[in-house]
Amino acid sequence: MLQEFKKFALRGNVVDLAVGVIIGAAFGKIVSSMVDDIMMPPLTLLLGAAQVQNFQDLALPLNAPEGQFREATSAAWAKENHVAAIRYGSFIKNVIDFTIVAFCVFLVVRQFNRFSPPPPAPATRVCPMCHTMISNKASRCPNCTSEIAPQPT
Structure with a gap:
C-alpha cells in the first residue's frame, strides 16, 4: 500500500x-x-x-x-x-x-x-451517402460501398 x-x-x-x-x-x-x-x-x-x-x-x-x-x-x-x-x-x-x-x-x-499546438485534424469523415464515419483515406465506403473521392491531406 x-x-x-x-x-x-x-x-x-x-x-x-x-x-x-x-x-x-x-x-x-x-x-x-x-x-x-x-x-x-x-x-x-x-x-x-x-x-x-x-x-x-x-x-x-x-x-x-x-x-x-x-x-x-x-x-x-x-x-x-x-x-x-x-x-x-x-x-x-x-x-x-x-x-x-x-x-x-x-x-x-x-x-x-x-x-x-493546434489540435490535429480529424482522421475520419462522414460518408455523404449513408452518413457513417469512414477514414479520410477511404475511396469507397465499407458500409454502403459507394465510391467516394479521398479527402486531401
Missing part, C-alpha cells in the same frame, strides 16, 4: 498540482496585500469614510441605537456593541481580490493556450 501511495504521490500531475496550489496561495497573499494596502486606502477616502481606518471595517448598521448611526458604520464598533450590521466593506474587498486573481488566471491560461 505504501508503494502504491508513493507511485500516486510522485506522479507528474500530482506534483504539478501541489506546486500550483502553493504558488496560487502565495499569489493570493500578494493580491490581498495590494488590495488592502494600496487600493483600499484611497477608496476609503473617496467614499468619505474618514472615521473608519480600514475599508474592510465599513458596515451598514441594521439596528443602531438612536443618534449613534455614524459610529455604527464601523464593523468593529457594531460587533463590540452587539449591533447587527451588513459588513459591505469586507465584501467589496473580497470581490476586488477575486476579480484581480481571476483576471490574472485568465491571462496565464490565455498565454498557455496561445503556445499550445
Whole structure:
C-alpha cells in the first residue's frame, strides 16, 4: 500500500498540482496585500469614510441605537456593541481580490493556450451517402460501398 501511495504521490500531475496550489496561495497573499494596502486606502477616502481606518471595517448598521448611526458604520464598533450590521466593506474587498486573481488566471491560461499546438485534424469523415464515419483515406465506403473521392491531406 505504501508503494502504491508513493507511485500516486510522485506522479507528474500530482506534483504539478501541489506546486500550483502553493504558488496560487502565495499569489493570493500578494493580491490581498495590494488590495488592502494600496487600493483600499484611497477608496476609503473617496467614499468619505474618514472615521473608519480600514475599508474592510465599513458596515451598514441594521439596528443602531438612536443618534449613534455614524459610529455604527464601523464593523468593529457594531460587533463590540452587539449591533447587527451588513459588513459591505469586507465584501467589496473580497470581490476586488477575486476579480484581480481571476483576471490574472485568465491571462496565464490565455498565454498557455496561445503556445499550445493546434489540435490535429480529424482522421475520419462522414460518408455523404449513408452518413457513417469512414477514414479520410477511404475511396469507397465499407458500409454502403459507394465510391467516394479521398479527402486531401
